[in-house]
Amino acid sequence: MGKGKLGICVVGLGIGYAHARNYSKMEDVDLYICDADRAKVERAKAELEVKGTFGTIDEVLESPKIDAVDISLPHDMHKDVAVKAAEAGKHIMVEKPIARNLAEADEMIEAAERAGVKLMVAEWQRFAPSIVKAREFIGEGLLGEVFLVCVYQLGFVRITGWRLSKERTGGGNLIDSGIHAVNALRSLGGADVEIVFSQTTRLVLKEMEGEDTSVTVVRFRNGVVGNLITSWGISTPGPHAYFTVYGTDGSLWEQLGDDGGLYIRSSRLPEADEEPVKVDLPKVSGFEAECRHFVECILEDKEPITGPREARADLELVVAAYRSAETGMPVRLPL
Numbered sequence: 001m002g003k004g005k006l007g008i009c010v011v012g013l014g015i016g017y018a019h020a021r022n023y024s025k026m027e028d029v030d031l032y033i034c035d036a037d038r039a040k041v042e043r044a045k046a047e048l049e050v051k052g053t054f055g056t057i058d059e060v061l062e063s064p065k066i067d068a069v070d071i072s073l074p075h076d077m078h079k080d081v082a083v084k085a086a087e088a089g090k091h092i093m094v095e096k097p098i099a100r101n102l103a104e105a106d107e108m109i110e111a112a113e114r115a116g117v118k119l120m121v122a123e124w125q126r127f128a129p130s131i132v133k134a135r136e137f138i139g140e141g142l143l144g145e146v147f148l149v150c151v152y153q154l155g156f157v158r159i160t161g162w163r164l165s166k167e168r169t170g171g172g173n174l175i176d177s178g179i180h181a182v183n184a185l186r187s188l189g190g191a192d193v194e195i196v197f198s199q200t201t202r203l204v205l206k207e208m209e210g211e212d213t214s215v216t217v218v219r220f221r222n223g224v225v226g227n228l229i230t231s232w233g234i235s236t237p238g239p240h241a242y243f244t245v246y247g248t249d250g251s252l253w254e255q256l257g258d259d260g261g262l263y264i265r266s267s268r269l270p271e272a273d274e275e276p277v278k279v280d281l282p283k284v285s286g287f288e289a290e291c292r293h294f295v296e297c298i299l300e301d302k303e304p305i306t307g308p309r310e311a312r313a314d315l316e317l318v319v320a321a322y323r324s325a326e327t328g329m330p331v332r333l334p335l
């Protein structure tokens with residue numbers, strides 16, 4: 001850097017607008033923005049502290065003012081823009097999924113390693129207070145030995161634009177918002193997946209090419225088993241937990257809806273032995289924390305918690321699930 005503030009350009013102002021808002025509050029960052037849609041650029045300029053704008057991605061990558069890019073573009077653009085950014089010596093934050101397939105992910109990882117730049121994937125789940133705390137409790141042994149993890153990501157989303165295309169997204173619901181739930185399952189279950197069996201369907205959002213709903217069973221190498229259900233087709237979700245982790249001495253879950261939050265029952269905690277206890281969580285947004293982490297990784301030369309190998313492992317599970325759904329057979333990892 002060597003010139004005061006870190007110059008970060010957010011490219012793509014859909015969800016990227018939220019990233020831009022986070023960077024704009026940071027005193028050690030100069031925020032730049034770029035979007036092909038002029039109206040989005042004007043709106044962001046009017047609402048946020050923006051240092052400058054760019055008309056095209058090439059202009060962003062050529063600019064000496066830019067130290068890092070935040071790629072919040074459709075999935076089919078991640079690889080090309082990330083590889084070019086690495087070659088231009090820019091640090092990279094890329095939205096999830098890292099890419100549409102493992103070959104693209106590997107190209108990105110190699111390009112970043114060759115150039116010696118940071119490559120982080122915007123997986124805010126790993127920074128969400130409920131997941132951070134759940135991992136802490138599991139690590140402290142409060143559940144005894146964990147043996148089962150269930151994650152249910154259920155809701156209704158009307159899909160439009162590039163997301164309708166399997167070619168542009170790499171799949172459907174599971175590779176898109178579903179990959180957040182994949183990350184939650186992996187980070188709560190032990191990360192290293194051995195077997196994946198999955199079925200997918202599309203009976204609600206018939207305009208999509210990919211699936212709107214997926215059901216996946218996972219076996220981790222540590223013996224833990226997991227179950228993941230994701231859907232964009234559920235307009236009437238009943239009360240349910242987002243994730244539940246079961247251990248030999250207790251369980252914990254993130255309840256959604258009224259009185260939502262993280263709950264724990266554990267024979268190792270006298271106050272939570274008979275009745276579940278609601279856990280106090282810091283009022284931190286996972287989104288804000290991930291953007292701050294990216295900046296700190298660059299300024300302090302640290303490796304990102306959600307580095308590209310973690311993101312590749314999430315994608316590998318998704319690719320295995322699609323392969324399993326197509327063949328009707330379980331799939332063994334590594335692919």
Ligand SMILES: NC(=O)c1ccc[n+]([C@@H]2O[C@H](COP(=O)([O-])OP(=O)(O)OC[C@H]3O[C@@H](n4cnc5c(N)ncnc54)[C@H](O)[C@@H]3O)[C@@H](O)[C@H]2O)c1
Binds near residue numbers: 096
């Ligand atoms: N972390 C999350 O919770 C979350 C939520 C939504 C989306 N996402 C991810 O973010 C990424 C973007 O999704 P989105 O929903 O914001 O999409 P979007 O379509 O809403 O936004 C993409 C933006 O990119 C711009 N764009 C496209 N081509 C461009 C180009 N050549 N130059 C400059 N700008 C260009 C478009 O004008 C658009 O504003 C995807 O990877 C998606 O999976 C993550």
